[in-house]
Structures are given as C-alpha cells and as structure tokens.
Amino acid sequence: MTDTHPMSDTASAARRTVLAAGAAALAGSTLAACGGGGGGTEKPAQDSGSAPNAAQSPGEASGSAAGKVLMKSSSEIPVGGGVVLKEQKLVVTQPTAGSFRCFSAVCTHQGCLVNKPENGLMHCPCHGSEFQASDGAVAKGPATRPLPEKKITVASDGVISLA
Numbered sequence: 109m110t111d112t113h114p115m116s117d118t119a120s121a122a123r124r125t126v127l128a129a130g131a132a133a134l135a136g137s138t139l140a141a142c143g144g145g146g147g148g149t150e151k152p153a154q155d156s157g158s159a160p161n162a163a164q165s166p167g168e169a170s171g172s173a174a175g176k177v178l179m180k181s182s183s184e185i186p187v188g189g190g191v192v193l194k195e196q197k198l199v200v201t202q203p204t205a206g207s208f209r210c211f212s213a214v215c216t217h218q219g220c221l222v223n224k225p226e227n228g229l230m231h232c233p234c235h236g237s238e239f240q241a242s243d244g245a246v247a248k249g250p251a252t253r254p255l256p257e258k259k260i261t262v263a264s265d266g267v268i269s270l271a
C-alpha cells in the first residue's frame with residue numbers, strides 16, 4: 109500500500125513536465141502564427157488591384173487567364189481598327205498590318221466599356237474620353253490614365269490568346 113504513493117507522485121510530476129513543455133510549444137506556435145498571419149493579411153490588401161485569385165468576380169478574370177483564346181482568327185480585326193470583347197472586357201487592335209495589341213476595354217475614368225476603335229481612337233460613350241488604339245494612351249479626357257495593356261500571342265494560324 110505504501111508503494112503506490114511514490115509512484116503516483118512520480119507520474120504526476122512527469123505529467124506536469126509534459127504539460128509545461130506543451131504550453132511552451134503552444135506559446136511559441138501562437139507567436140509564429142501571429143507574425144505570419146499579420147504579414148499574410150497585409151499583402152493582398154495592398155496589392156488588391158493585381159491579385160488574380162480569391163474574391164475577384166468572374167468578369168475580372170481576364171488578367172489571369174494566361175493561354176486563354178480570345179479570338180480564333182486575327183483576320184476579324186481590321187487594320188487600323190479593332191474589336192471589343194465585351195465578355196472579357198478587352199479590346200484587341202491592329203494599328204498596322206500584322207501588329208496586334210490588346211488593352212483593357214474598361215475606361216480608366218469611371219469604368220464604362222470603350223467603343224471599338226475607329227480612326228485609331230477608342231471612344232468612351234459615357235463622358236467622351238478617347239484612347240489611342242496603338243498604345244492605349246489618353247487622347248482626350250476626362251480620363252487621365254491609359255488603358256492597361258494585356259500581353260497576347262498571335263499564333264501562325266491567327267488564333268489570339270492571352271500570353
């Protein structure tokens with residue numbers, strides 16, 4: 109009977125040691141998680157304009173869909189003009205024969221879609237801004253920022269895809 113006392117003391121002492129070690133480990137991992145979590149939440153907030161994943165709406169996915177076919181034939185794009193892809197909110201232009209450019213079709217003033225290029229200019233129907241079909245630069249306000257360019261590839265068979 110007197111044997112059981114010393115044994116249970118040893119067992120409980122050992123348990124205490126394990127608990128203490130566990131608490132220390134927990135404290136360490138909590139600190140690490142705090143540091144990592146803080147940095148992780150700051151980044152997307154500062155970089156929300158180009159974050160292609162997470163909470164972007166499906167209509168905004170055009171910037172991240174590398175390889176996505178935009179048009180089956182570059183011959184649909186008139187030289188000196190262009191085509192607006194309303195679903196993708198993009199405009200593909202052909203400023204000179206065989207040279208193709210692609211821009212966001214979302215006006216940088218207040219977000220309307222620009223019209224298809226004519227006479228080298230893309231006209232916004234909302235407040236009259238105009239953008240150069242060759243490089244997206246502002247030709248006439250109220251917009252002050254150019255249309256962002258999207259990289260594309262044109263295959264030998266004329267298929268145009270996002271790069």
Ligand code: FES
Pocket residue numbers: 215216217218219220232233234235236237249250251
């Ligand atoms: Fe295009 Fe205002 S939204 S000019």
